[in-house]
Amino acid sequence: MKGLVLALAGMVASTAASAQEAQEVRFISCPVFRDVDNGKRGGCWLSTDPESGIRYDVTNNVYPPDWNHPVLVEGVANGEEQCGGVRLDPVRTSVLPGHCPRHMLPAEGYELERPTLPVRNVRPTSEERTVPDWPLTDRTMSIFFEFDSDFITFYHSDSMVDQMVTWLRAVEPKRIVITGYAVTEPAEVTGQVIAEKPEMAQRRAQLMFEVLRDYGIDPDIIETHWAYNPVAVPDDMWADGLAETSRRRVEISAEF
Amino acid sequence: MKPSMALALLAGSAGLFVATTVNSQDSQESEWWSPGDVHELPAQVDYANDSGVLRVLFTDEEVRTTQNAFFQPIGANGRACVSCHQPSDSMSLSAETARERWDATDGRDPIFAAVDGSNCPSMPQGERASHSLLLDYGLFRIERPWPPRDANGAPVETDFEIEVVRDPWGCNIGDRGPDAGNISVYRRPRPVANMKYLLAIGFPQDPKLGRPVPVDPRTGEPTSGNLLADRRALTLDAQMDDAGAAHLEMARAMTPQQRSEITQFLMSVYAAQQRDASGTELNANGAEGGPQYLADSPAGMLGAYGKRVWSEFEPWEQMSEEQLAELSEEEREYRASVARGARIFRDETFLITDSAGINFPTFGNPFRQACTMCHNMTNMGNDVAPGQIDLGTQNAPFADPAPHLPLFRVTCTGEPHPYYGTEILTHDPGFALTTGRCLDVGKITAQSLRGLAARAPYFSNGSAATLRDVVDFYDRRYNLQYTEQEKIDLVNMMGAL
Numbered sequence: 001m002k003g004l005v006l007a008l009a010g011m012v013a014s015t016a017a018s019a020q021e022a023q024e025v026r027f028i029s030c031p032v033f034r035d036v037d038n039g040k041r042g043g044c045w046l047s048t049d050p051e052s053g054i055r056y057d058v059t060n061n062v063y064p065p066d067w068n069h070p071v072l073v074e075g076v077a078n079g080e081e082q083c084g085g086v087r088l089d090p091v092r093t094s095v096l097p098g099h100c101p102r103h104m105l106p107a108e109g110y111e112l113e114r115p116t117l118p119v120r121n122v123r124p125t126s127e128e129r130t131v132p133d134w135p136l137t138d139r140t141m142s143i144f145f146e147f148d149s150d151f152i153t154f155y156h157s158d159s160m161v162d163q164m165v166t167w168l169r170a171v172e173p174k175r176i177v178i179t180g181y182a183v184t185e186p187a188e189v190t191g192q193v194i195a196e197k198p199e200m201a202q203r204r205a206q207l208m209f210e211v212l213r214d215y216g217i218d219p220d221i222i223e224t225h226w227a228y229n230p231v232a233v234p235d236d237m238w239a240d241g242l243a244e245t246s247r248r249r250v251e252i253s254a255e256f
Numbered sequence: 257m258k259p260s261m262a263l264a265l266l267a268g269s270a271g272l273f274v275a276t277t278v279n280s281q282d283s284q285e286s287e288w289w290s291p292g293d294v295h296e297l298p299a300q301v302d303y304a305n306d307s308g309v310l311r312v313l314f315t316d317e318e319v320r321t322t323q324n325a326f327f328q329p330i331g332a333n334g335r336a337c338v339s340c341h342q343p344s345d346s347m348s349l350s351a352e353t354a355r356e357r358w359d360a361t362d363g364r365d366p367i368f369a370a371v372d373g374s375n376c377p378s379m380p381q382g383e384r385a386s387h388s389l390l391l392d393y394g395l396f397r398i399e400r401p402w403p404p405r406d407a408n409g410a411p412v413e414t415d416f417e418i419e420v421v422r423d424p425w426g427c428n429i430g431d432r433g434p435d436a437g438n439i440s441v442y443r444r445p446r447p448v449a450n451m452k453y454l455l456a457i458g459f460p461q462d463p464k465l466g467r468p469v470p471v472d473p474r475t476g477e478p479t480s481g482n483l484l485a486d487r488r489a490l491t492l493d494a495q496m497d498d499a500g501a502a503h504l505e506m507a508r509a510m511t512p513q514q515r516s517e518i519t520q521f522l523m524s525v526y527a528a529q530q531r532d533a534s535g536t537e538l539n540a541n542g543a544e545g546g547p548q549y550l551a552d553s554p555a556g557m558l559g560a561y562g563k564r565v566w567s568e569f570e571p572w573e574q575m576s577e578e579q580l581a582e583l584s585e586e587e588r589e590y591r592a593s594v595a596r597g598a599r600i601f602r603d604e605t606f607l608i609t610d611s612a613g614i615n616f617p618t619f620g621n622p623f624r625q626a627c628t629m630c631h632n633m634t635n636m637g638n639d640v641a642p643g644q645i646d647l648g649t650q651n652a653p654f655a656d657p658a659p660h661l662p663l664f665r666v667t668c669t670g671e672p673h674p675y676y677g678t679e680i681l682t683h684d685p686g687f688a689l690t691t692g693r694c695l696d697v698g699k700i701t702a703q704s705l706r707g708l709a710a711r712a713p714y715f716s717n718g719s720a721a722t723l724r725d726v727v728d729f730y731d732r733r734y735n736l737q738y739t740e741q742e743k744i745d746l747v748n749m750m751g752a753l
Contacts, residue, residue: 033622035607043607043624064620066674104622117561124558125457152466154618162460207467214468215460216476 025049025056025088026074026244028190030100031065034083036107044083044112045093046105047073050190057085059112061093062156063146067102069095072147072189074245083110090240094147096194120159131170132163140253142236143208144245148196150203152211160238164252165215173221173254176212180205180226183247196248201226208250287344288357291329291336291366295321300547302530303344307709307751308538309531312343312449313547316524325514326521331504334366337518340396340445340503346527346707347449351394351718358384358391371505372397376427376440389425389660393718395442397427399502400488400689402439407473407494414692415670421681422663441684442661443485443716449527450547450636450706454482455492456556458633458640464613469642480556481642485700485716488690492519526551527707529752532594536587538752541579542571543591545752550635550706557634559602565628565637566598566749590748597749602628606736610675613645613699621674627730630702637705637753644687644699648733649715651698652681656719656729668694683717709751723747 027049034044045065048055058065058073059082065071075091084105123129141164143157152158168176182201186193205226213219232243239246287303289295297314304310321327326337341347349367357365368387370377373396379386389395404412418439420428427433427440457480462469470481472490479490489495496515500506510518526547531537538545545568559565572591580588607622608614608629615621623629630645631637639645648654666680666688673680673694680697687699700716714720720729727743730736738746 035624042620043622045620063617064623066616066621068621068674122459122461124556124561125460126554126556151617152461154463154466158461158463158466211468214471214478 024074024076024242026072026189027051028070028072028096028192028194030103031058031067031071031093032103032105033065033067034105034107034110036083036110036112042112044110046083046085047071047093049073055085056091057082057087058091058093059083060087060089061091062153063093063095063149063151065093066095067104068100070098070100072096072194074242076241083112084108090242092146092242092245094149096147118155120156122158122162129162129166132167134167136171136256138253138255140251142233142238142246142249142251144239145200145204145248145250146245147194147248148200149248150200150207152207161211165212165217168212168217168252168254169215171254171256173256175255176217176222177251177253177255178205178208178212178222178224179251179253180208180224181230181247181249181251182226182228183230183244184228198228201228204250208252212252287342288353288360289327289338289342291327291334291339293321293327295327297321301343303710305709306533308529308533308535310344310346310527310707310710311530311547312347313526313551314524315526315551316520319521319524324517324521325510326518329366329504330510330514331500331506333369333371333505335369335504337448337499337504339365339367341448343525343527344710346447346710347525348445348447348707348711349394350711351390351392351713354390354394358387363387369505372399372503375425375442376432378426378432389442389718393442393660394444394713395718396445396503397440398443399427399432399438399440400486402434402437402689404689404692407490412690412692415668416688416692416694416697417667417669418685419665419667420662421665422659424660424662428662428664439664439685439689440662441689442718443684444713444718446484446703447527447707447711448522449525450550450704451492451522451525453550453555453633453636453638454704455480456633456640458556458558462642463618464641464644466617481644482638482701482703485703486687486690487642487644487701492522527710529707529709532590532752534584534586534590536590541575541591544568544571547706553635555633555636556640558640559628559632559634563634565602565632565634566753567602568635569595569598569749569752593745593748594752595749596742597745597747600627600738600742600746601631601749602626604742606734608734611646611648612673612675612695616674616695631705639702643702644696645702646686646696646698647700647730648698649700649717649719649729650682650684650686651676654733655683658683658717658719661717666694666697670694673697686716705750706753708753723750726750 029047029050032046036044044059047058072094075088077086080087143160180201182196184195184198186195205224209224230247233246234241234243300313302309302311329336340349367373370381374386375389403414406412418434423429469478470490472479481487483495489498493515496510500510528547530546572595605624605626609622630639633640661683664682668678672678682698685697688696714726720726724747727746731738
């Protein structure tokens with residue numbers, strides 16, 4: 001990021017950010033795309049919290065926004081800036097129904113770091129899988145989702161699935177219990193009451209059943225259940241410390 | 257063996273058969289492979305086209321056309337697989353070749369069979385106008401069941417309704433069409449060369465669907481999902497069954513022996529442009545054009561992870577003064593243009609917007625990327641992941657007007673489409689005719705970009721008559737604002753594939 005631009009654009013945001021260092025935020029607003037036109041890929045995503053007026057950078061999401069629709073932003077501000085906003089990292093963005101005016105900002109001198117392969121990525125089929133070094137005891141693993149979604153996110157949940165399946169295939173558990181969850185209790189966010197659709201719990205469970213089956217795991221050893229409003233598991237190795245988002249999950253329990 | 261073919265073979269050296277270097281009527285006709293013809297498969301065969309020369313390799317010496325079902329008229333209409341997958345056309349069939357066959361046979365070649373080589377079987381078959389889609393656009397009629405059926409023949413639950421807005425040929429009304437349990441769409445035959453790339457499974461998951469790659473219901477094995485425009489067949493066996501019934505009009509399913517023979521042949525065919533129009537070998541001075549490189553290389557590699565897409569031509573950016581001095585001005589300019597075109601293809605980014613399969617549900621809307629976003633497989637330019645995407649070639653408002661094609665109105669009964677809303681006007685619902693999902697309307701599987709110069713027109717609906725038309729379509733669709741030189745470079749590069 002160019003120093004001059006950083007200084008100009010950061011005046012408001014950096015003050016606010018320093019006061020909110022490591023603070024988890026949750027709000028709904030329209031996303032804005034910044035066309036970082038420096039030959040890199042993707043672009044920046046920004047979104048302003050309507051209650052605080054702080055513009056956040058949400059580029060490090062795992063499910064990118066759509067400039068036609070509002071997003072539910074859930075993330076942690078750590079005081080850094082990116083693309084003209086307070087950087088949220090980790091951050092999740094969930095596309096919500098509703099309409100937003102498309103808005104795109106020019107690069108204005110902002111740059112993203114040269115893109116590198118995310119740590120969580122699915123390796124090519126041609127590469128041999130390394131079986132995770134997890135103990136051979138009953139184990140529950142979680143796959144997380146965006147709000148009201150049963151989509152397995154690219155460069156994130158897909159990597160979790162890949163590791164989990166690699167392990168399950170190697171250790172051959174006696175039974176696998178899948179439990180899909182949805183957070184159906186209403187919550188007020190930015191003046192709006194939101195809740196996941198109840199059927200999302202079953203859809204997540206069914207999806208995971210089909211995923212395991214398609215990966216060649218014997219469907220006869222799989223049980224499928226669904227439930228609502230689970231406790232948060234922010235300490236799960238794949239939850240990135242985010243509490244509320246960790247409630248939107250499927251649990252896969254391997255029993256020996 | 258036909259006399260002209262025998263002469264041509266004798267004229268070649270060490271198995272090299274150059275079909276069009278002799279400008280006689282006989283040699284031109286010898287380009288056409290008719291069902292049941294006796295051919296000695298050469299190790300390689302060259303065919304001239306407007307961009308230079310296409311080379312086809314046959315790498316399995318044990319394949320005999322007399323003993324392989326690919327070349328035999330095994331159905332009721334006299335066609336063989338080779339009828340619509342001609343070596344001279346990079347194992348597809350160009351509209352120009354179809355016109356030549358019409359003229360040569362007075363419309364009696366089996367490729368003009370009423371079932372799909374005419375605009376509709378109900379039309380008078382002796383008239384050229386009844387075959388205008390094949391003759392002018394290289395299109396065959398594809399009749400899909402409605403509602404869609406799964407691999408076991410069971411109806412697929414749909415979240416959209418479909419009605420016919422325009423039916424120029426009468427194949428979507430009355431006793432045909434959605435009300436009669438089927439839908440006729442019109443598509444180009446996909447090239448069946450370089451098959452290992454089309455079957456390669458680059459990754460275990462499909463990022464566009466957020467699921468594992470599709471599994472073959474017969475074997476439980478993963479598949480590439482890249483064989484057909486609408487992904488209705490996941491394996492070569494399934495594709496052969498589909499084509500045998502629909503295109504060859506076989507009364508019974510292919511036998512395992514026939515499938516085995518065809519598979520053996522298909523896995524041994526490689527096709528790519530070998531020479532440009534000035535005679536430059538596309539693998540000269542360290543470049544890696546031509547089919548031999550494809551035959552020798554591994555398939556299924558993502559360009560972003562390893563060998564970058566179309567980096568085959570990078571050596572032409574690094575030629576020494578001595579090497580350049582040996583070239584004519586025309587050759588120097590051509591090579592520089594191809595190399596620039598390759599870089600534009602993979603490095604010049606643009607905003608991809610409102611394209612289901614890209615922007616939704618995976619990468620966000622908009623998303624800045626290059627042509628290699630979708631054409632991402634090293635050496636081949638098809639999609640490493642199953643390549644079902646909506647680039648606007650079929651759906652309004654992005655598709656070019658095509659009054660010769662049917663037009664359907666799709667009404668989404670569940671969730672609206674993320675970009676079109678509740679109603680979609682489309683020439684071909686594409687992948688949605690397999691999945692039954694409104695979200696998939698207009699999605700077409702990205703295909704190999706090899707041998708393009710030999711198989712115009714382009715896009716699954718033949719809407720781009722030339723490679724320049726392809727570039728111009730994308731220029732309009734995504735507001736690329738290419739310069740004239742950039743367009744020329746892209747066309748030269750694509751013509752060199």
